[in-house]
Amino acid sequence: MTPQQQIQRVPALPSSSRLIGTLGVIAMLSGFLVVLVYEYTRPFILENRREAIERAVFQVVPGATDHRDFVVNNEEIFPADSGRNGTLLYAAYNTAGELEGIAAGAAAQGYADTIQLLFGYEPDCECITGFSVLQMAETPGLGDRILTDEGFLSNFNDPGLDARLEPNRKELANPIVTVKHGTKEQPWEIDAVSGATVTSKAVGKALNNAAQELLPKLSPHLDELRRGEESQRHEIAGDANG
């Protein structure tokens, strides 16, 4: 066999333009399919997210049947759909239209990944009355006991976890901390789940950070929120005028 014959036996390489063309066509096809499915599923996904948040709000603020969403910054409070920047909060009302509590998001690094929570705040007792997990990847059977452990959940019952502000309304009177299981003495301490200390500490840290951030900003606006419907109409009217 001569070298020439050997060369002929190797199949000819397709030209670069053919290779690029093939990948281009496949990428276009791929893009088309993804966009198609994205457009079709988006309303369902948004609806699911909204429902999940609503469920969580009603869970952490017992007795609530309606909620209105606001963003608050250092000076003012706006309806959430006004497009302003600030901390998002959900004001939850009962059937009589009275403010039952406030729900807001909190997050901290857990054992596996970031834990995202929604917590309920009761303005009358200035305490945190419960939390709900929006997303977490904690170990099943260990970390996820923060959702079921009765001892842990009782931290937030009667009257609730103390989150009083200093008289100057600038920070919490007592930072929220997680303590070792069985050593809780103060109403602002969280009794950890034994065997799930990292996750319990993450909950404490998330609540402390979120409360320190939100409550001082929220405090001057509580009366507006208590007026509820009326104040929101006022806000919107004010926005339109301004």
Add this chain to the structure above:
Amino acid sequence: MAIDLKKNESITADTFLSGLWRENPVFVMLLGMCPVLAVSNSVINALAMGLATTFVLLASSGLVSLLRSFIPKQVRIASYIVIIATFVTIVDYVIQAISLDLYNQLGAFIQLIVANCMILGRAEAFASKQRLGKTLVNSLGQGAGFTFALLCLGSVRELLGNGTLLGIDLFGANFEPWVVMILPPGGFFVLGGWLLLFNWMRERKARKLRETEDAEVAHA
């Protein structure tokens, strides 16, 4: 050549069944171990993961089979990965639209279907050489085999680790859950147990076959 062609065209029961049993991707070929161990801690997760993977496998092998004469050899792996990634993204959106809870449970493993070597393996070893019909039947078999294996693990792990099956409490309040079973080590224990069982069954079948052959030879 003629024989090859004939073999290529015929779809037999074995085209489907080989994936379920003789070439089971998990118990025989040990492919896609990462999702198998990670999301088989409950029956519902196992089922969802199995179905999602089956869909991606079916759709991507089908497309690869249709495009098999169009894709040059030099860029085939890149093309297969793009095709697989497309269907994984689609599954990701669809699961989010069906249930956010389920989506959060499955976590990153939906996106990681793209790296499941079972799917790329099917594209490379089967779909790129076979007609559409045969590819779809074979992929369905492989997907069913994968789902079956995940369910085998998921049911045992949920039963022992949580005392429930599909969320239904079976043992009552006195059952002390064997928590390690739903933790990662439990995945390895249960997988090891199933592999032991399947290999023992295969071994026994082979031995019986050998013995009958020996007996026939002796008889003759």
